[in-house]
Amino acid sequence: MMIRSIFSAAILAVATTFAPTHALAQDTFTLKLAETWGPNFPIFGDATKNMAAMAEKMSNGRLQIRIDSSNKHKAPLGVFDMVRAGQYDMGHSASYYWKGKVPNTLFFTSMPFGMTALEQYAWFYYGDGMDLMQEVYEPLGLKSFPGGNTGVQMGGWFRKEIKSVEDLQGLKMRIPGFAGEVFAEVGVNPTNIAPGELYTALERNTIDAVEWVGPALDLRLGFQQIADYYYTGWHEPATELQFLVNQKVWEELPADLQEILRISMRTAAYDMLIQSQHENAKAWANIKSEYPNVQIKNFPDDVFQAMYKANNKLLAEAAAGDELAAKIIKSQEDYLKDSRAYTDISERAYLNTMGTVE
Amino acid sequence: MMIRSIFSAAILAVATTFAPTHALAQDTFTLKLAETWGPNFPIFGDATKNMAAMAEKMSNGRLQIRIDSSNKHKAPLGVFDMVRAGQYDMGHSASYYWKGKVPNTLFFTSMPFGMTALEQYAWFYYGDGMDLMQEVYEPLGLKSFPGGNTGVQMGGWFRKEIKSVEDLQGLKMRIPGFAGEVFAEVGVNPTNIAPGELYTALERNTIDAVEWVGPALDLRLGFQQIADYYYTGWHEPATELQFLVNQKVWEELPADLQEILRISMRTAAYDMLIQSQHENAKAWANIKSEYPNVQIKNFPDDVFQAMYKANNKLLAEAAAGDELAAKIIKSQEDYLKDSRAYTDISERAYLNTMGTVE
Numbered sequence: 270m271m272i273r274s275i276f277s278a279a280i281l282a283v284a285t286t287f288a289p290t291h292a293l294a295q296d297t298f299t300l301k302l303a304e305t306w307g308p309n310f311p312i313f314g315d316a317t318k319n320m321a322a323m324a325e326k327m328s329n330g331r332l333q334i335r336i337d338s339s340n341k342h343k344a345p346l347g348v349f350d351m352v353r354a355g356q357y358d359m360g361h362s363a364s365y366y367w368k369g370k371v372p373n374t375l376f377f378t379s380m381p382f383g384m385t386a387l388e389q390y391a392w393f394y395y396g397d398g399m400d401l402m403q404e405v406y407e408p409l410g411l412k413s414f415p416g417g418n419t420g421v422q423m424g425g426w427f428r429k430e431i432k433s434v435e436d437l438q439g440l441k442m443r444i445p446g447f448a449g450e451v452f453a454e455v456g457v458n459p460t461n462i463a464p465g466e467l468y469t470a471l472e473r474n475t476i477d478a479v480e481w482v483g484p485a486l487d488l489r490l491g492f493q494q495i496a497d498y499y500y501t502g503w504h505e506p507a508t509e510l511q512f513l514v515n516q517k518v519w520e521e522l523p524a525d526l527q528e529i530l531r532i533s534m535r536t537a538a539y540d541m542l543i544q545s546q547h548e549n550a551k552a553w554a555n556i557k558s559e560y561p562n563v564q565i566k567n568f569p570d571d572v573f574q575a576m577y578k579a580n581n582k583l584l585a586e587a588a589a590g591d592e593l594a595a596k597i598i599k600s601q602e603d604y605l606k607d608s609r610a611y612t613d614i615s616e617r618a619y620l621n622t623m624g625t626v627e
Numbered sequence: 628m629m630i631r632s633i634f635s636a637a638i639l640a641v642a643t644t645f646a647p648t649h650a651l652a653q654d655t656f657t658l659k660l661a662e663t664w665g666p667n668f669p670i671f672g673d674a675t676k677n678m679a680a681m682a683e684k685m686s687n688g689r690l691q692i693r694i695d696s697s698n699k700h701k702a703p704l705g706v707f708d709m710v711r712a713g714q715y716d717m718g719h720s721a722s723y724y725w726k727g728k729v730p731n732t733l734f735f736t737s738m739p740f741g742m743t744a745l746e747q748y749a750w751f752y753y754g755d756g757m758d759l760m761q762e763v764y765e766p767l768g769l770k771s772f773p774g775g776n777t778g779v780q781m782g783g784w785f786r787k788e789i790k791s792v793e794d795l796q797g798l799k800m801r802i803p804g805f806a807g808e809v810f811a812e813v814g815v816n817p818t819n820i821a822p823g824e825l826y827t828a829l830e831r832n833t834i835d836a837v838e839w840v841g842p843a844l845d846l847r848l849g850f851q852q853i854a855d856y857y858y859t860g861w862h863e864p865a866t867e868l869q870f871l872v873n874q875k876v877w878e879e880l881p882a883d884l885q886e887i888l889r890i891s892m893r894t895a896a897y898d899m900l901i902q903s904q905h906e907n908a909k910a911w912a913n914i915k916s917e918y919p920n921v922q923i924k925n926f927p928d929d930v931f932q933a934m935y936k937a938n939n940k941l942l943a944e945a946a947a948g949d950e951l952a953a954k955i956i957k958s959q960e961d962y963l964k965d966s967r968a969y970t971d972i973s974e975r976a977y978l979n980t981m982g983t984v985e
Contacts, residue, residue: 323890327685329883382981385974387744387778387904394898395905420745421973484969501976525687529887532681532894539897540752546745547753550969557968565972567980577984609981610915611842611908614923615779616743617978618859620970622925623740626935 417541775899
């Protein structure tokens with residue numbers, strides 16, 4: 270589906286006589302990208318637009334990326350299959366959505382009790398992360414790149430305060446994926462409900478709690494109007510979205526456009542982390558001033574300990590069944606250990622100190 | 628000093644007949660960059676090399692950046708003047724080095740008790756930071772861009788434990804710049820000593836304490852061998868280096884190369900933050916295992932309170948004397964307030980929670 274066209278200036282058409290059988294530096298390439306999000310979805314959708322704008326401008330129009338949102342392609346969670354089949358050249362989504370198809374894709378988004386955004390980017394780019402991710406995606410004919418980080422996701426909106434593990438028993442909560450499995454281990458009844466129905470489900474007590482993203486995206490869904498307890502995060506400390514590129518499409522690009530695409534994706538991903546910080550801060554200030562009912566809560570210690578044990582148990586099961594899974598889990602655990610020891614004496618110590626001055 | 632040359636392919640030489648008086652998309656531009664650091668200086672020097680490599684590859688060789696380290700130009704702190712005068716097209720340094728020449732350059736590196744790296748990038752790119760920085764640099768004929776972040780700098784190496792403000796009285800410490808002024812307000816005797824002499828000065832008690840950067844860069848200077856107390860940071864929570872570009876040079880670049888340069892600088896800056904996290908984590912693991920004498924300490928509460936008050940006093944003085952300084956300080960304070968409120972319920976809450984599980 271990649272469209273290549275010769276740049277229209279007459280002067281460049283002459284160039285085809287020099288190297289007619291190869292991709293020319295002056296060719297124009299148009300890549301079609303399918304994103305999981307709807308049109309104008311904030312922050313996530315800004316990352317794809319930002320990436321496409323950088324690529325176009327840096328390439329002087331030679332690399333065009335056309336973005337189809339989910340209203341166009343009608344398959345929000347079909348992005349993986351469509352890029353694999355070559356129906357789209359690229360995708361913007363999240364790796365953990367594909368764990369039902371390829372279990373080891375789970376590890377490249379965010380893990381409960383795992384790395385923060387800085388730690389995880391360091392693992393991707395200066396540790397083994399990119400190599401391990403490619404080990405999972407290469408056999409599928411795909412290249413996967415970090416696609417933008419949300420920062421620490423909040424632990425969710427609860428209508429009743431959670432005072433102990435007892436309070437979680439049978440609690441109906443919207444929380445998908447691996448974190449939902451961890452919650453299930455400690456007694457929660459995880460459910461998945463379409464975003465458009467979440468508010469009503471929470472209001473009518475069809476569910477007792479809902480996990481979404483963080484202040485900026487949560488505010489739009491209105492949970493602050495009907496739930497008083499906003500819990501701090503543990504389950505997705507650094508949710509990294511994903512750019513997918515069809516391997517054959519990548520290989521057809523000349524080296525300069527490959528680098529332009531690589532850097533545009535990398536920068537758009539970093540930018541999204543920074544934009545998330547900005548938008549979440551604005552939204553949280555808004556919630557604080559307009560919804561004084563909202564209280565920030567940490568889960569009680571016995572809940573954290575139980576979830577931490579449940580998480581370790583599930584990871585051990587994953588590692589036991591699959592050599593590559595074991596290698597990825599070990600790489601993440603080893604990296605986290607050293608990286609967190611440093612984060613504790615730098616960022617964490619600083620933030621705690623600043624909490625004491627006035 | 629910018630060198631422009633026509634790309635040598637014969638086919639492109641023809642293009643000059645179409646638009647002989649304008650910069651052509653096919654021109655090659657070579658920019659000379661002076662960096663404050665010596666050759667092969669880790670992390671800081673990697674940022675310039677990374678930037679230059681991206682720019683060259685994305686431009687297919689049309690944008691070349693030649694880096695001169697301080698051994699070549701002999702003027703580590705002359706970068707500002709050399710780029711202003713057009714002797715160099717670009718520089719890599721830090722904005723606060725120029726506060727003796729232009730006081731308001733102080734605010735674009737890191738401020739005591741100020742923003743973390745994520746918060747500060749959000750202020751630069753989604754708040755007013757870039758506009759305010761350009762308001763300072765534009766009258767100087769310069770463009771200034773973020774140039775790479777060290778993360779939270781450590782509070783320094785001390786040979787004796789600091790138990791109260793009393794212990795700081797007359798203490799001789801290497802700590803330069805604004806943070807040195809804050810320390811002076813609480814009784815410290817700040818001195819500046821060339822990096823090559825720091826170890827010996829500390830060993831011979833010419834100084835009692837030394838502030839440098841963080842584990843990765845401190846380890847090379849050997850302080851862990853002669854000082855037991857390593858203090859957590861407060862004075863430079865997110866030290867951002869700087870790319871400087873001569874305004875006229877910038878304007879001569881065609882739009883695609885301007886964008887390639889802008890994105891290469893932006894990405895290299897983000898990358899340096901991530902590399903700092905990686906290298907500091909490795910170095911701290913090394914120090915912990917090989918130098919068990921080293922203890923991490925927070926300054927006592929009365930010291931923090933005294934420094935916080937001293938910092939606010941110095942900022943109020945700066946704001947009183949200069950309208951633009953007042954505007955920048957207010958922008959930073961307002962931004963920090965909302966951004967930190969969110970950081971406290973996300974990153975800080977998560978890191979503290981993780982400190983409790985085992």
